Amino acid sequence: DEEPEMLSDDDPFAHEPDRHPALKVNSWQPFNAETPSELLADKFVTPSDLLYVRNHLPVPVIDENDYRLEISGDGMYSVRLSMKDLKKMKKHNVVVTLQCAGNRRNDMKKVREVKGLDWEQGAIGTAKWTGVRLIDVLQQIGFDLSNHAEIRHLHFEGLDKDFSHNYGGSIPIEKAMDRHGDVLLAYEMNDEPIPRDHGFPLRLIVPGYVGARNCKWLAKLHFSFDESDNHHQQKDYKTFSSSTAWEDVDWTKGRAIQELPVTSVICSPPEGTTYSKGTKEIQVRGYAYSGGGRGINRVDVSIDEGKTWHSAKLKRDPEAAYNREWAWTLWSCPLPIPEGSTGPLTIMVKAVDTSYNTQPDSIEHIWNIRGLLANSWHKVGVKIE
């Protein structure tokens, strides 16, 4: 893709926001871009204009004064709330890491072709989100689900749309109503109004869940007996075995991705870095993350094909309660270079989360047609010359 020329005003992409020039663009229409890897592990909270952007459709133009959020439910009434209504309710902050299910898809493409944007490892980042808790809003408007046991899912819909449909999906009711789930209707990102690319004026924040469920430009919430039938819930964001081809896939057989699995990535040094002979140590840095509120227990780094693993120093949120650790862990590790090393070497990383889940060794056995959840050991090649 190349940056598009001037557009006529009735083009749906005529009103896209300005973007930071350092973002690595994967597609212009819709806009999809990631944070350069070397900038990622610098800061625990990613600057707003450097956070990856994953848009499925044009960015809608929204006037905050006209905006209304509709909340409804199967067998229930419906309520419309203005931004003013929401901002009167109790404010709440959560620092949350969001990750696209396609992060590191480029590694999966090396095995065999997949359908999807060509993300490297920068489709992830962390922001402080401020807004109102969903459970507080429901209490305020008298939306009592306790007599509606058949309600199993919370549908969401964004204001972004093409000719036929709006972006949407659903999350399980257990997450939506969990007192410790921290689901938020957010109107600030890093202490400012949410930028247009990230969901102005209101975004659904579902901590520990895949980016796709953190619906931008939130228009509707609907409590339902059934899972959303939106394309992005039913025929996308699922994985199948590496032997399942597009021709064979039965989308009803896979469950929608919600909580993300454990992962870790080397952000520095970059691929292909050359060190002089006799270098004693390389400083390696990166991020690790696990979904569902699970924290990172350990990050192991190797430069000798896994014969020796060095446990990295971890920087995490020290305040996080058990299974409520919504942000990533940054890590660093001084990696000793075996004496007399010369030629190409591979740095590898793998993490263990607080549930003691760990990453698969190889990418070929988690390969899937959509190239999702590429969380095998991350590798970076360097040279000693």
Next chain:
Amino acid sequence: DEEPEMLSDDDPFAHEPDRHPALKVNSWQPFNAETPSELLADKFVTPSDLLYVRNHLPVPVIDENDYRLEISGDGMYSVRLSMKDLKKMKKHNVVVTLQCAGNRRNDMKKVREVKGLDWEQGAIGTAKWTGVRLIDVLQQIGFDLSNHAEIRHLHFEGLDKDFSHNYGGSIPIEKAMDRHGDVLLAYEMNDEPIPRDHGFPLRLIVPGYVGARNCKWLAKLHFSFDESDNHHQQKDYKTFSSSTAWEDVDWTKGRAIQELPVTSVICSPPEGTTYSKGTKEIQVRGYAYSGGGRGINRVDVSIDEGKTWHSAKLKRDPEAAYNREWAWTLWSCPLPIPEGSTGPLTIMVKAVDTSYNTQPDSIEHIWNIRGLLANSWHKVGVKIE
């Protein structure tokens, strides 16, 4: 170990219960034995007398009429409850899979020696537990933690002891107090009083957590500011990198195992089974499990070194709510034998849970000094002759 001869009455092991002769014994004193693999995947609920037994100490002799449970807390009062008191409260059932952290340690021993009992894959099983919910008990006795935010852990202690200490440990307060965590004080197992080997008269059931926290012969619960300093919490039930030796280990650096990672095992055919040339298909069966209430999304089976993966048919609890699936998933898969196959073949299995975590490919990179959490792909060798 051999079965011990008649013991004098003051021997601490003189009062052990009778055991089912089919159990595969790993140690007699304390008694540790597992379910034969072929019997495991037969039934969703394991018969009580065939469930694995993991005892750290002699089985205590307890008179139900004299028995009292003590509940106390830092900065709180203490309460003593009889079995009669507990049985008056509201009854609750949960079907829970328990697994020893050492299950499949024998596979880890093949890499390098480890310290611990030599479990094969039968240190796991499922039972229906009946009793009272911990949160209901606390409400009944007026134990209100809402004004005790500094309390972070629930300690437990069993009546099993040696000269210096009782068995014990702790779980995070978040799990203990979770309305959907289903923590139980159980007095029945599979609709009968809990057998002595499994914790008569009262066992703490912590669904989704490692067996070690499901304290048998429960004597004390104590709400505390700090994690338990019991040996089994601090210097056991933790893993370190495969480069960490006994001499190097700093136990304070690892977190205690609580929720278990995803795993899957082939129960049938048994290792070394021989099939005649021309066999078209092998029926493969086994179990899969993930901790923290996560269910199993998919089980993949291969007989060609991972070139082809076949997704198995799953038998799970259809009623389980999201992240509240405490029981395992049984699976079966008709595995086609490549035409003209002859000689040794390896059947391999790997599972994906509902958080999309998956198993590591190889065992050597998760090897650890205590041989815990051996959840790499399970393999069974068969022959075509």
